Structures are given as structure tokens and as C-alpha cells.
Amino acid sequence: MPEFTIGETDFVLDGSPFRILSGALHYFRVHPDHWADRIDKARLMGLNTIETYVPWNAHSPRPGVFDTDGILDLARFLRLVGEAGMFAIVRPGPFICAEWDNGGLPSWLFREPGVGIRSHEPRFLDEIEKYLDQVLALVHPHQVHLGGPVLLVQVENEYGAYGDDRAYLQALVEMIRGAGIGVPLVTVDQPVDAMLAAGGLEGVLRTASFGSDSQNRLRTLRQHQPTGPLMCMEFWDGWFDHWGGRHHTTAVDQAAEELDALLAAGASVNVYMFHGGTNFGLTNGANDKGIYRPTVTSYDYDAPLDEAGNPTAKYFAFREVLSHYAPVPAETPGAAGPAPExxxxxxxxxRLLDDPARWGSWSRWESLPMLDELDVRLAVYRTELPGGDQPSVLSLGEVRDRAAVLLDGAPVGILEREHHERAIALPCGRGRLDLVVEDQGRVNYGTRIGEHKGLIGPALLDGMPLTGWEVLAIDLDRVPQLWETAALDGxxxxxxxxxxxxxxxxxxxxxxxxxxxxxxxxxxxxxxxxxxxxxxxxxxxxxxxxxxxxxxxxxxxxxxxxxxxxxxxxxxxxxxxxxxxxx
Structure with a gap:
């Protein structure tokens, strides 16, 4: 079987220096019937490796569940990588960022007060160990020394940008090794002294994430990684978008020049992204650096393959660069024609408000519950206002992330987290108040990871507490089935x-x-x-x-x-x- 190790200056495969030319392709953002096509197009561009994150929260949406069906069939994905003659890098987190809801951490982890977040806290570590045992059982038989494609497994993700808990990182290493993973382990951090120092461990190869100024970035990495191969684990060739912003792109020539400079320095690379895909369902993350901004559904990322898997100008520019450093297949993929119109x-x-019970189930609460307590992403909060005919002010502790306000079924306005809104004028202080509350995506980076969603109390009418709430937890899986039971009135x-x-x-x-x-x-x-x-x-x-x-x-x-x-x-x-x- 092949042997893959870390040498003094290079990765070493069966005794010979080996440069990793990888592309990021997240199986959970691509329909499984498209996996083989995307993998083959990576091979045709000149790559020899596919990298993927693993989203814990997608595999484990509830405690005690570990789903590997359909788009979550990681083992099938790794088999396809191997069958294409390519290698693989697996990044199981537990935190992945990735512009993915909650950075991949299940929201149910944090319903119990005091559970640690990315730290050496016993309850957090206990759940991580269960998760890693499950996911690495899928990865284990696909390791390169067992005849599979997996060359590397990553520990956590850009941890130096978050904390400096060495005991936490070391515990993850021990869990990964305890699950039978024998391939080399790596960490990744931005090439900043403080981050590389805080996010790395001795005995684990440090790699970096950047998209420009390769020579200086690699010099910084080398200062923290005196021996071993240099690798850019995330070569940013584009960027993601948020609602209300512009669509991000990078100049093709500039991106190709940066890739060329990185490879000319002798480094290995993982192009992030090779193919971004789509945040299907309600899986998009968000950022909050003072202003909350949820990520859009498309994860096109201005990558070499677009969202639909078609090669772009960047694909062919990168292919030309790669051909200077490794053999590239003669075949090239064709572009798809226009889609049918x-x-x-x-x-x-x-209408939801005509017969809400068809959409979910009601429950009674004395004070406002959070969406986490309801285990949903969308809910209706209802109460009877006790005031009079004079205009009144409704105020809430915090809205995460959007609340449509209706009084006796008539729209009053919207409260948006992005605008830091938490109070609204009502035409009067009596009547049926409905608040339709939406979780628009959990923060995936920084200190707000793991925060609760929904309405954060108290709710006040003209400064007085509102109590006695009926709350409809909307089951979004029911929505496509509503017509099976609904009586339409035209x-x-x-x-x-x-x-x-x-x-x-x-x-x-x-x-x-x-x-x-x-x-x-x-x-x-x-x-x-x-x-x-x-x-x-x-x-x-x-x-x-x-x-x-x-x-x-x-x-x-x-x-x-x-x-x-x-x-x-x-x-x-x-x-x-x-x-x-x-x-």
C-alpha cells in the first residue's frame, strides 16, 4: 500500500517528493449525482487532490442522530475521489466556518447553559468525541496507507483567530488518533504570527490560508514551521456574498498570477474554492462584526467551476498555470449551453394566518421562547394586547434575525437585526399581535458562534411586560405538502x-x-x-x-x-x- 509522510522539506509519497495540488469541493453543497462530474473536472484542470470539510450539524441535526444518506454520504464521495485516481484531504472540524450555518456546530449543543464553545470543556468535548468517532469511522478505511485516497486530516479550523486553548487542540488530536487515523494531521491559520502561534501544535503540520502576497505569507509560515512542506490550505480565489451586498469576483489574470507565485515558491496548494456549489436548504451562515449579514444561497465563490459546474475563464487560466508544474490531461471539459426557458x-x-395549525404545532408560553427552544427556523408568536386605542410602542430585547409585525392580521412593519431594530410603533395598543420570526442563518465566524436565535426577551408594550404567548413552531418540511389537506377558497x-x-x-x-x-x-x-x-x-x-x-x-x-x-x-x-x- 502507498506510504504518505511528511519529510524535511516535502510531502513524501512512496519515498518520492509529492506536491499536493488540491481543490476544495464540499460534497454537502453539490447534488450527489454531480459529484463524479465535478471530481473529474478537477482532474482535467490538473489537480491531484480533492479537499472537503465535514459539517457536523448537517450530519447530526438532533442529538443522537448521525445521517449519511444522499448528499451526506461522505464514504461514497471519498470512493468516487479514489476511483478518479485522485487523493483527498478531510477537514472534519468540529468547527469549519465555511460560511455554513453556525460554522458546522450543531445548535442543540448550546441549549444547555455553560456548554463550552471551541474549548476544553467536558460536555463539549464529550459530544465532539462522539461525532469524531462516527465521522472518522467513515474516513478510516479510505486512508492512503489502507488503499484509499485520504492523505491528510485537519485538526479544527483557523483556531488561532478564535482562541489559544492548547489543551482543547491536543484533545482533538488524541481523539482523531484514537479513531484510528494514521495519516498526517495538519492545522490551518491565517499567516499572522499570533494566529499561527495560537492555532498550532508541535507534531502537527501548520498550513496557512491566504489569497495574495505568497512570498511574504510563506515566509511567515516558515517561521512557525521550520521544517516540513509549505502549504496554502486555502488559496482564496474568490469570495462569498451576503444579502444586500455586491457579487464578489476576482480578476482572472490576477488570481492566476497569485497561484503561479505560490507554486513557484515550491508550496503545495488547496484552491478554495475549486467548485463552491450551493447552500441548499437553510444552511447558509452569517457574519456579525457589528452588523449582522447573512450569506446568500449561492456559494459560487467566483470559482474555476461556477455554481452549475461549468468551467469558467478562471478554470482555463488555472489549468495553464498548473501545466507548468505538473502534467495536465489533454482533454478539456466543455461548457453547457443555455438552460431551457x-x-x-x-x-x-x-395563507399562513388563515389556518396556522396546518403549518406546525401551537404551544403556550408565559414569556417569549427562543427558536432554539422550539427547534425550528421560523415561528409565529401570538398574544392579545391589553392596551387601548391610542398608538403604542412594542419593544423587544433583541431580534434574531427578522420579525414581521402584524396587528389583527394587518402588516405593521419589519424589525431587522441587520439594522439593530427592536422597537416599532403600533397604531393602537389592543388587538391580536402576530410576530413572524425568521432565523436567517447562524453566525459562522467569531465570538457569536453558538448564540441563540429568535426573540430574546423581554417583550414590552409601552414599557409593560407582555405575557401569555401562543407560539406556532412552523415545520418547513410540511410546506410542500400543504395542498394535500388545505381547502382552497380562491x-x-x-x-x-x-x-x-x-x-x-x-x-x-x-x-x-x-x-x-x-x-x-x-x-x-x-x-x-x-x-x-x-x-x-x-x-x-x-x-x-x-x-x-x-x-x-x-x-x-x-x-x-x-x-x-x-x-x-x-x-x-x-x-x-x-x-x-x-x-
């Missing part, structure tokens, strides 16, 4: 959250792009598969529909509109629209 009317609207959409559906035809399954520019804010499903969020705030204007979720003939689109649907039409367009570019 069609428009169909959205009909049969079902009255039109009305106000408040509304579900819509349409049937559209395809001749054969092929990737599509759903135009959301005429809609407000919400979530879409095709044949029960959740495409993710849309928002007229942009920059993203289309949702990617993977061909494998479609079927020949009739297909069903469901839209949950949380705001106002200006155009009740579903339009499938020829290609993606990710928004205006940066200046």
Missing part, C-alpha cells in the same frame, strides 16, 4: 406569509435557473427538494435547480413567500444571475 403562473396560494394571497405552487414541464432532467427577481423574500422547493432562500435585496437573482431533482414530464415548484410577491410567475431563465459586480 419557460414561464408558468404560480397559483393556489395558501380569495387570492391576502397578507402575511403565503405558500404558492406551480407545475412545470421538462423533457428530460437538466439543470435550470429559477428567476426570483419578481418575488420578495422566502424559500423555494422543487419536487420537495429545498433550493434555499431568495430575497429581492439581492445580489443573487436566480436559484440553481440541479437536474437530478427533476423528472421527465410534470414537476412541482413550491414557494413560501414571507413578504410580498410582486409577480406570481415562476420564470426559468437561460443562466445564473448573481448580481452586480464590485466596483
Amino acid at each position: 419557460q414561464a408558468v403562473a404560480l397559483g393556489e396560494p395558501i 380569495r387570492g394571497p391576502g397578507v402575511g406569509p403565503t405558500a404558492w405552487r406551480a407545475t412545470f414541464l421538462v423533457e428530460h432532467p437538466i439543470d435550470l435557473f429559477l428567476d426570483t427577481a419578481g418575488w420578495g423574500k422566502g424559500i423555494s422547493w422543487v419536487n420537495g427538494f429545498c433550493l434555499g432562500r431568495y430575497w429581492r435585496r439581492g445580489p443573487q437573482r436566480t436559484l440553481f435547480v440541479p437536474g437530478p431533482v427533476l423528472r421527465p414530464g410534470h414537476n412541482e415548484l413550491v414557494v413560501l413567500e414571507l413578504d410580498v410577491l410582486a409577480d406570481p410567475t415562476a420564470r426559468f431563465v437561460a443562466g445564473p444571475s448573481l448580481g452586480p459586480l464590485e466596483d
Whole structure:
């Protein structure tokens, strides 16, 4: 079997120096029927390795659960990497950042007060050990010395930007080794002295993350890693987008020059991202550095392969650079043509506030519960206001992340975390108050990881506490099934959250792009598969529909509109629209 080790200056594979030319490809952001295609396109670009994170919270959405079906079948993904003649790097966290909800940490971990976050705290470590034992049992048989593709496993992720708990990092190393992982271990940090010092361990290879100024970045890394190969574990070739911002891109020539400089210095590389994919479902993360900004559904990242897996100009520029340092296959991938276009009317609207019980289950609370206590991402908080006819002020401790305010079914306004809003004027102090509260994505970087979601009390009306709440925990999995039991009255959409559906035809399954520019804010499903969020705030204007979720003939689109649907039409367009570019 192959032997892979860390030498004095190089990685060593079967006794010979080996340079890792890797690309990041997250299996959980790509439909599994597309995995083999994306892996092969990485090979054709000249890469020899595929890197992936592992999202703990996706595999374990609830305590005691470890799901490996479908898009979470890590073992199948690693088999496909090996069958393509490529190697693999696995980064299981437990924290991954990755612009992923809560940085990959399950929110249920932090429901019990005092549980540690990325620290040597017994309850936190106990759950991590259970998780690592499960995920590394999948990785173990795929290690290179056992005939598989896995060369490296990473410990934590950019820990030096968060803390300096060496006992925590050492405990992770012991857990990983205890799970039978024998390949070399690595850490990654930004090439800043303090971060490399705090995030590294002796006996574990330090690597760095950066996208420019390779010579100086590698010099800093070498000061903290005196021997062994130099590696940029995240060569940033693009960036992610947040709602309300611009679409980020990097100049192709500039990115290629930076890659060339990195390779000319003799370093190994992991291109982050080679193919970004999509934050399907409600998996997007967020950042909060004083202003809360959730990440968009697309994770295109301006990568060499676009969100739909098509090669870009950056792909061919990187391929040319790589050809100067390693053999590149003669074959090149072709680009897909325009996607089929069609428009169909959205009909049969079902209003949430007409019959809320169809959407979930009610419970009674004396004071405001957090969404974490309800174990949902969307909820309706309802109470009867005890005041009079005079205008009043409703105030809340904090809104995480968005609350639509309705009084007797009529919209009053929106409270948004991004704008630090927590109070609103009501036309009067009596009537039925409904607050439709949405978790828009958990923070994935910094000190707010693990925070609670929803309404953080107290709720006050003109300074007096509001109590006696009914709370509807909305089961989003029910939304595509609402029409099985709902009695439609033909009255039109009305106000408040509304579900819509349409049937559209395809001749054969092929990737599509759903135009959301005429809609407000919400979530879409095709044949029960959740495409993710849309928002007229942009920059993203289309949702990617993977061909494998479609079927020949009739297909069903469901839209949950949380705001106002200006155009009740579903339009499938020829290609993606990710928004205006940066200046």
C-alpha cells in the first residue's frame, strides 16, 4: 500500500517528493449525482487532490442522530475521489466556518447553559468525541496507507483567530488518533504570527490560508514551521456574498498570477474554492462584526467551476498555470449551453394566518421562547394586547434575525437585526399581535458562534411586560405538502406569509435557473427538494435547480413567500444571475 509522510522539506509519497495540488469541493453543497462530474473536472484542470470539510450539524441535526444518506454520504464521495485516481484531504472540524450555518456546530449543543464553545470543556468535548468517532469511522478505511485516497486530516479550523486553548487542540488530536487515523494531521491559520502561534501544535503540520502576497505569507509560515512542506490550505480565489451586498469576483489574470507565485515558491496548494456549489436548504451562515449579514444561497465563490459546474475563464487560466508544474490531461471539459426557458403562473396560494395549525404545532408560553427552544427556523408568536386605542410602542430585547409585525392580521412593519431594530410603533395598543420570526442563518465566524436565535426577551408594550404567548413552531418540511389537506377558497394571497405552487414541464432532467427577481423574500422547493432562500435585496437573482431533482414530464415548484410577491410567475431563465459586480 502507498506510504504518505511528511519529510524535511516535502510531502513524501512512496519515498518520492509529492506536491499536493488540491481543490476544495464540499460534497454537502453539490447534488450527489454531480459529484463524479465535478471530481473529474478537477482532474482535467490538473489537480491531484480533492479537499472537503465535514459539517457536523448537517450530519447530526438532533442529538443522537448521525445521517449519511444522499448528499451526506461522505464514504461514497471519498470512493468516487479514489476511483478518479485522485487523493483527498478531510477537514472534519468540529468547527469549519465555511460560511455554513453556525460554522458546522450543531445548535442543540448550546441549549444547555455553560456548554463550552471551541474549548476544553467536558460536555463539549464529550459530544465532539462522539461525532469524531462516527465521522472518522467513515474516513478510516479510505486512508492512503489502507488503499484509499485520504492523505491528510485537519485538526479544527483557523483556531488561532478564535482562541489559544492548547489543551482543547491536543484533545482533538488524541481523539482523531484514537479513531484510528494514521495519516498526517495538519492545522490551518491565517499567516499572522499570533494566529499561527495560537492555532498550532508541535507534531502537527501548520498550513496557512491566504489569497495574495505568497512570498511574504510563506515566509511567515516558515517561521512557525521550520521544517516540513509549505502549504496554502486555502488559496482564496474568490469570495462569498451576503444579502444586500455586491457579487464578489476576482480578476482572472490576477488570481492566476497569485497561484503561479505560490507554486513557484515550491508550496503545495488547496484552491478554495475549486467548485463552491450551493447552500441548499437553510444552511447558509452569517457574519456579525457589528452588523449582522447573512450569506446568500449561492456559494459560487467566483470559482474555476461556477455554481452549475461549468468551467469558467478562471478554470482555463488555472489549468495553464498548473501545466507548468505538473502534467495536465489533454482533454478539456466543455461548457453547457443555455438552460431551457419557460414561464408558468404560480397559483393556489395558501395563507399562513388563515389556518396556522396546518403549518406546525401551537404551544403556550408565559414569556417569549427562543427558536432554539422550539427547534425550528421560523415561528409565529401570538398574544392579545391589553392596551387601548391610542398608538403604542412594542419593544423587544433583541431580534434574531427578522420579525414581521402584524396587528389583527394587518402588516405593521419589519424589525431587522441587520439594522439593530427592536422597537416599532403600533397604531393602537389592543388587538391580536402576530410576530413572524425568521432565523436567517447562524453566525459562522467569531465570538457569536453558538448564540441563540429568535426573540430574546423581554417583550414590552409601552414599557409593560407582555405575557401569555401562543407560539406556532412552523415545520418547513410540511410546506410542500400543504395542498394535500388545505381547502382552497380562491380569495387570492391576502397578507402575511403565503405558500404558492406551480407545475412545470421538462423533457428530460437538466439543470435550470429559477428567476426570483419578481418575488420578495422566502424559500423555494422543487419536487420537495429545498433550493434555499431568495430575497429581492439581492445580489443573487436566480436559484440553481440541479437536474437530478427533476423528472421527465410534470414537476412541482413550491414557494413560501414571507413578504410580498410582486409577480406570481415562476420564470426559468437561460443562466445564473448573481448580481452586480464590485466596483
